[in-house]
Amino acid sequence: MFPYLGLKASTDRNQIDERLQYQPKVFEFFTTANDMTPAGLDHLRAMVGHVQDAGVDKIVIHHPMSYQGEHNEVAVDQTSNPDGYQFLMTSSKKLIELAIQMDVQVLIHGAYNSPQSAILSNYPSIEAARKVTFSRLDYFQSIGGDHVMFENSISPLFDFGDPEIERTVIEHQYRLCYDTSHGFIVLHGDNAKLRASLKNLRPQVVHYHFVDSMGKFHDSLELGKGAIDWQSLKSVVNVNATNIFEINLKDQFNSQEMRASYDYLRAAWGMPVTD
Structure with a gap:
């Protein structure tokens, strides 16, 4: 039952x-360049086979964040x-x-958080860089179909909460991953605007990264430790999607903060803590 106990790990x-x-219903792999x-x-x-053999059939592989x-x-x-271009294209195609x-x-990831100055050092405008972004996402969608999704960022190249970006992703009929903390940061901690964006x-959202934030910078907080009004989000999420809790961990070999976030969200939404 949504929301799922969704957990993330490296390989x-x-x-x-x-x-x-802990018998998660959803599992997401964090990959690096070494995994490629x-x-x-x-x-x-x-x-992936090991996780499938454990009975988990909802599996997501996050493309490498850096190179x-x-x-x-x-x-x-x-x-x-x-x-960098060759790595982006090759790694994405191999994973698909x-x-x-x-x-x-x-x-x-549609983008990460390159500053505008870095973007404009390579492109004449943000609009030109966005055009390249969407062209490449179109390509990945064409080869990946219903096996690929695109996540929002805090970069102006792919930031949900921006009306123009949202119009474009709707027009392109992308399958989306919505990271709540990224949206909240883009919207400067405005819960009403976050609800409207969601x-x-x-x-089109097929997967969520449920993450709390103070809405100022990328802090990846445990749910209930930030400023997102979780109770109000119940009515605006797609219950047919999957989800994980993408929280900064004190210990990468202990998923406690992720599991606590799952319990917090179910309580906030008036649901039993365990299925």
Whole structure:
């Protein structure tokens, strides 16, 4: 029953088994550039199978966040950073191929948080960089179909809460991952605007990252530790979607903050803490 106990881990077997002991309904893999090597992909494939064998059929693979010390940006400039561009395209295509083979999902960040100055050092305008972003997302959608989704960011290149971005993602009929903390930060901590954004995009959201925030910067707080009004979000989320709790952990081998967030949300929504 939605919301699910959704947990996230790297491809480390010990992290994965710590999560699996709590019988999550949704599992998301955090990957790195090392997971995109031939050996890394073999290990990832084995770990996806391990999670499936544990009875979890709702699995998401998050594409690598960084490459050579920089964010793995969809809008990476092909001319000034050919290696970064090649990694973006190759890693995304490899993950989509794996997802289709194993019937799981791939999550690609539409952007991260490159400052406008960095964006404008490679593109003549934010609009031009957005055009590149959407062109590449269109490509990933064309090859990934219902196995790929795109997550919002705090960058002006793919920030939910921005009316123009929301109109475009609706027009392109993208399958979406909505990160609540990213939306809240973009909207400067305005709960009413966050609810409106979630409601507007609800039909296309297939996955949520439930994360709290103070709405000022990327803080990834446990639910109830930030300023999001969780009770008010119950009526604007897509109950046919999946979800995880993407919380900063004190110990990567202990998912306590994620599990506490699940309990908090169910209590806030007037639901039993356990199914």
